[in-house]
Amino acid sequence: MKKNILISPIILFFLILLVFFYLLITDRNPSELPSMLINKKVPAFEAKLLLENKTFISPGEFENETTLVNFFATWCKPCRDEHPYLKKLSDERGLKIIGINYKDDSKRAVKWLEKLGNPYSSVLLDSNARLGIDWGVYGLPETFIVNSNGVIKYRLVGPITKKNYNAFVLKVKEVEK
Amino acid sequence: MQRILLAIVVCLMMSQIITLNCNSVEPDEFLQNPKKELRARNISKNVRCLVCQNQSIDESSAHLAKDLRILIRRKIIQGNSDEEIYSFLTERYGDFILLKPPFKIGTLLLWVLPFVFLAVGIFVIFLYNNKSKKLDYNK
Amino acid sequence: MAPSLGNLTLWLSLLFAIFQFVISHKKNFCSVLQFNKIAVNGLLFCALVSFFSLMYCHIVSDFSVINVFQNSHTTKPLLYKISGVWGNHEGSMLLWILVLTIFNYFIFKLYNQKNIIFISKTLETQAIITIGFLLFTILTSNPFDRMIQSHTNGLGFNPLLQDPALAIHPPLLYIGYVGFSAAFSLSVAAMSINTEEKIPWYNYLKPFVLAAWIFLSAGIAFGSIWAYYELGWGGWWFWDPVENASFMPWLLGTALVHSLITVERRKSLQSWVLLLSILSFLLSIIGTFLVRSGILTSVHTFALDPARGIYILTFVALLGGYSLILFGLKSKNFLNRHYFSFFSREGAILVNNIIMIVVCASVFLGTIYPLLVEVFSNNKISVGEPYFNSVTIPIMMPAILVMGMGPMLSWGKSDVIGILIKSLPSFLLAVVISSIFFWVYGSYNMLGLAGIVLAFWIMSNILLTIALQLNIKNKEVTQENIPKYSSGMIIAHFGIALLILGITGSSIWQKEKIIRMKLNDETSIYNYNIVFKEVSEVMGPNYVALQGNFWVYNNKKNIITKLKPENRFYPVTNNSTTEASIHTNLSRDLYVVLGDGDLNRGWIVRMYYNPLVVWIWIGAFAIFLGGLFSMKNNLKKLKRLSI
Numbered sequence: 001m002k003k004n005i006l007i008s009p010i011i012l013f014f015l016i017l018l019v020f021f022y023l024l025i026t027d028r029n030p031s032e033l034p035s036m037l038i039n040k041k042v043p044a045f046e047a048k049l050l051l052e053n054k055t056f057i058s059p060g061e062f063e064n065e066t067t068l069v070n071f072f073a074t075w076c077k078p079c080r081d082e083h084p085y086l087k088k089l090s091d092e093r094g095l096k097i098i099g100i101n102y103k104d105d106s107k108r109a110v111k112w113l114e115k116l117g118n119p120y121s122s123v124l125l126d127s128n129a130r131l132g133i134d135w136g137v138y139g140l141p142e143t144f145i146v147n148s149n150g151v152i153k154y155r156l157v158g159p160i161t162k163k164n165y166n167a168f169v170l171k172v173k174e175v176e177k
Numbered sequence: 178m179q180r181i182l183l184a185i186v187v188c189l190m191m192s193q194i195i196t197l198n199c200n201s202v203e204p205d206e207f208l209q210n211p212k213k214e215l216r217a218r219n220i221s222k223n224v225r226c227l228v229c230q231n232q233s234i235d236e237s238s239a240h241l242a243k244d245l246r247i248l249i250r251r252k253i254i255q256g257n258s259d260e261e262i263y264s265f266l267t268e269r270y271g272d273f274i275l276l277k278p279p280f281k282i283g284t285l286l287l288w289v290l291p292f293v294f295l296a297v298g299i300f301v302i303f304l305y306n307n308k309s310k311k312l313d314y315n316k
Numbered sequence: 317m318a319p320s321l322g323n324l325t326l327w328l329s330l331l332f333a334i335f336q337f338v339i340s341h342k343k344n345f346c347s348v349l350q351f352n353k354i355a356v357n358g359l360l361f362c363a364l365v366s367f368f369s370l371m372y373c374h375i376v377s378d379f380s381v382i383n384v385f386q387n388s389h390t391t392k393p394l395l396y397k398i399s400g401v402w403g404n405h406e407g408s409m410l411l412w413i414l415v416l417t418i419f420n421y422f423i424f425k426l427y428n429q430k431n432i433i434f435i436s437k438t439l440e441t442q443a444i445i446t447i448g449f450l451l452f453t454i455l456t457s458n459p460f461d462r463m464i465q466s467h468t469n470g471l472g473f474n475p476l477l478q479d480p481a482l483a484i485h486p487p488l489l490y491i492g493y494v495g496f497s498a499a500f501s502l503s504v505a506a507m508s509i510n511t512e513e514k515i516p517w518y519n520y521l522k523p524f525v526l527a528a529w530i531f532l533s534a535g536i537a538f539g540s541i542w543a544y545y546e547l548g549w550g551g552w553w554f555w556d557p558v559e560n561a562s563f564m565p566w567l568l569g570t571a572l573v574h575s576l577i578t579v580e581r582r583k584s585l586q587s588w589v590l591l592l593s594i595l596s597f598l599l600s601i602i603g604t605f606l607v608r609s610g611i612l613t614s615v616h617t618f619a620l621d622p623a624r625g626i627y628i629l630t631f632v633a634l635l636g637g638y639s640l641i642l643f644g645l646k647s648k649n650f651l652n653r654h655y656f657s658f659f660s661r662e663g664a665i666l667v668n669n670i671i672m673i674v675v676c677a678s679v680f681l682g683t684i685y686p687l688l689v690e691v692f693s694n695n696k697i698s699v700g701e702p703y704f705n706s707v708t709i710p711i712m713m714p715a716i717l718v719m720g721m722g723p724m725l726s727w728g729k730s731d732v733i734g735i736l737i738k739s740l741p742s743f744l745l746a747v748v749i750s751s752i753f754f755w756v757y758g759s760y761n762m763l764g765l766a767g768i769v770l771a772f773w774i775m776s777n778i779l780l781t782i783a784l785q786l787n788i789k790n791k792e793v794t795q796e797n798i799p800k801y802s803s804g805m806i807i808a809h810f811g812i813a814l815l816i817l818g819i820t821g822s823s824i825w826q827k828e829k830i831i832r833m834k835l836n837d838e839t840s841i842y843n844y845n846i847v848f849k850e851v852s853e854v855m856g857p858n859y860v861a862l863q864g865n866f867w868v869y870n871n872k873k874n875i876i877t878k879l880k881p882e883n884r885f886y887p888v889t890n891n892s893t894t895e896a897s898i899h900t901n902l903s904r905d906l907y908v909v910l911g912d913g914d915l916n917r918g919w920i921v922r923m924y925y926n927p928l929v930v931w932i933w934i935g936a937f938a939i940f941l942g943g944l945f946s947m948k949n950n951l952k953k954l955k956r957l958s959i
Contacts, residue, residue: 006643006644006647007644009640010637010640010641010644013598013636013637013640014633014637016684017629017632017633017636019684019687019688019691020605020609020611020625020629020687021626021629022691023611023687023690023691024609024611024622024625024626024629025622025626028690030610030611030612033227033270033271033273033696034271034694034695034696036267036268036269036270036271037269103240103244128244129240129241129244130248132244133244133245133248133269134269135269136269136270136271138227138228138241138270139227139228139241201911201922202830203830203832203911203920204830204831204832204920205832207830223700223702225698225700231554231556231557231700233700236549271695271696271697272695272696272697272698273695273696273697273698274698275697275698275700276698276700276701276702276703277700277702277703277706278685278697278698278699278700278703279697283689283693283695283697284685284689284697286681286685287681287682287685287699287703290677290678290681291674291677291678291681291707291711294673294674294677294678295671295674295711298670298671298673298674299670301670302658302663302666302667302670305666306657306658306663
């Protein structure tokens with residue numbers, strides 16, 4: 001009985017160290033949040049479009065094909081850096097990408113897209129961050145992969161870069177199946 | 178690598194703050210009704226700023242913090258209860274956004290263990306006391 | 317030249333440490349002392365040279381050294397060039413090592429004819445710890461690594477860290493942690509030697525434990541002072557993981573200090589002392605680990621490398637495993653069959669120990685719980701201030717209640733009824749004074765009530781004890797019912813009472829006002845009128861600031877002070893900070909922070925009325941002073957016993 005009392009703290013000690021060890025070994029980001037929307041249907045919302053005089057109504061627009069939803073802004077440098085990869089996804093793979101212009105100046109956004117090219121099938125306006133909050137966005141850029149049934153399957157926090165492009169494409173392929 | 182990128186993103190967002198002038202809670206955000214405003218402040222103090230290191234949205238000068246503060250006040254005016262507002266936030270951002278961990282099965286240990294520790298401690302004191310009493314009888 | 321010298325002496329330190337380990341491990345008595353003299357002095361000398369070499373590099377801005385390049389700039393003021401040496405990970409490791417070698421030296425000085433094996437064993441353990449730190453520093457965090465490209469200037473330094481309180485905070489903490497390492501080594505030695513030797517190992521422990529505890533207290537206090545005036549919220553404790561990392565060893569250290577007293581006087585609680593020494597040190601290292609491994613996000617993690625984390629973790633596993641298993645095997649040799657009743661000083665100390673450990677365990681649980689959740693589920697949760705406050709405060713309160721009784725209780729057994737009757741006047745005094753407070757501040761908060769009553773309960777009991785002692789001296793009444801007190805205990809306990817007073821006052825009765833003010837606008841907070849007189853630009857050594865000038869009037873329309881908060885911009889690192897302006901007196905702080913704004917719309921101004929805040933710092937200082945008195949008395953006694 002006494003032996004048990006003395007041994008259990010030692011075991012507990014090593015268990016805690018094991019937990020720390022595991023956390024160090026796995027490739028994790030301590031400040032990254034898992035998305036709460038994975039495997040849930042796209043939020044229902046209405047939004048004005050940047051380039052047309054129409055209203056975008058979700059979730060209707062999310063049926064039929066795998067869609068990407070990309071939150072971006074002109075004041076966000078990593079968004080600028082990932083832009084060519086978005087173009088690549090849209091041009092080469094024919095992916096439908098919906099852009100959501102988050103807390104931005106519309107005129108600047110129009111100029112930005114004119115200058116860099118427009119990979120988006122539609123660009124939604126989110127000047128007061130309501131869409132961002134509904135999608136659980138906390139930092140730009142963020143890209144969501146939505147399947148053909150309108151269910152969100154994956155979120156990438158941070159820009160698409162040379163390093164993660166291929167992995168991202170694989171993820172898209174997975175969702176497309 | 179992803180971590181470094183995220184750090185860059187956050188830093189860049191934060192650097193924009195110097196030029197775009199965001200603040201911790203501002204008087205312009207305050208609700209007219211002091212009771213409702215107090216509710217808003219108390220809720221804000223329990224909501225974590227997701228792009229800061231360990232601050233609440235009440236203190237933080239991040240843009241997301243301000244957006245959430247405004248959202249909370251709007252919901253209070255619309256008549257939502259505190260629980261409804263917290264649910265709204267956790268549905269979108271997870272339990273991580275609450276500074277006070279919720280009472281759930283997952284956090285049962287967290288809330289219960291300290292008092293279990295205390296009970297064990299009191300038990301140990303009684304053990305000592307009894308042992309000492311026995312010694313006293315034996316003397 | 318200097319970097320090479322620094323690096324060389326760093327490697328030499330490692331050699332000396334290994335030498336010390338090998339020598340202390342041997343059983344050849346005569347040479348042990350001689351050779352250890354060489355080892356210990358060599359270690360100390362090399363560590364000093366290495367540390368000051370790094371300091372030299374920082375002072376002359378030698379940007380060929382990576383550490384200087386990453387953390388310094390020519391425009392950085394000299395004071396912060398110096399404190400910047402330990403304000404980064406690599407430099408702080410060098411400071412750790414320096415303090416380790418200094419304590420190592422003091423352990424060496426304990427050698428005498430009777431304790432050669434014991435002290436050698438201690439030095440052996442201490443050598444292992446020093447080797448561990450040296451290897452870690454040399455292999456993963458060498459401050460003397462050189463730049464591949466040369467640069468004419470450095471990256472600068474976080475302006476938040478350019479502050480006197482924050483400059484002194486790490487050295488104080490490290491003295492604390494290293495002191496616990498000495499306690500650890502002494503305890504391991506005590507358990508390892510033959511028990512027939514009858515070494516009064518606890519007498520050796522006391523000065524180190526006291527030193528560790530008081531400097532850790534001071535370190536934590538300075539960290540909080542800094543947070544209070546720098547972070548702009550009138551808050552001074554946030555239950556941030558890194559704060560918790562320093563608080564947990566402090567809690568165990570408090571239990572350890574009290575247990576040592578019991579061992580000295582009554583020979584009981586010996587195994588508690590051994591276990592607490594081990595755990596305090598382990599928690600100090602685990603705390604270091606949490607801060608530097610990148611495993612958590614917090615306001616002050618040094619953003620680091622998992623590889624370093626794995627190293628520290630392995631180090632902790634080895635030291636912890638060895639010492640805990642040793643404790644498991646040997647603790648039965650230290651059991652003492654002395655009787656004590658629950659209502660005695662030992663009983664009170666035991667209660668205090670239990671509560672300190674329970675609070676420590678709870679804080680540890682809260683700090684690592686998010687990590688556990690992450691490992692075992694796909695979820696992430698936060699454990700923040702509300703949790704820690706709700707859990708620690710109710711558990712601490714009985715400890716404080718018992719602490720109030722402490723001075724009245726005798727060793728062994730106390731007359732319960734007698735004590736309760738004797739403490740009645742102090743209880744009444746506490747209630748009366750508390751009522752006055754509540755009448756003055758006009759608030760009826762239960763928690764506030766508890767805090768104030770507890771604070772004055774402690775103070776009244778202390779005064780009562782002193783009065784009774786003086787009574788005895790005058791009338792020569794027998795001393796059997798009134799235990800002797802020590803000046804150290806009186807001052808330190810009084811300090812805790814003041815601390816509680818300050819904590820309660822500043823939390824419960826704080827008033828905040830956030831408004832937009834244009835120039836010449838006037839506003840009021842509590843009984844004060846504040847006028848926003850002007851705004852001006854101010855140049856600092858490495859910053860540009862916008863300074864507001866606020867004139868503060870009391871209710872008699874007399875001007876009390878002019879508060880000048882600033883918003884500073886540091887061009888080198890592209891950072892901004894806000895500097896609050898504070899007017900302090902014994903009853904309250906007036907605290908003003910300038911937000912953003914401009915001439916047209918006015919500026920956002922945050923002001924706080926913080927009652928009794930200064931008593932927190934005074935209380936902390938009293939705790940430090942009380943500990944110093946105890947240390948002085950203890951060292952005197954050790955000299956007398958000439959052990």
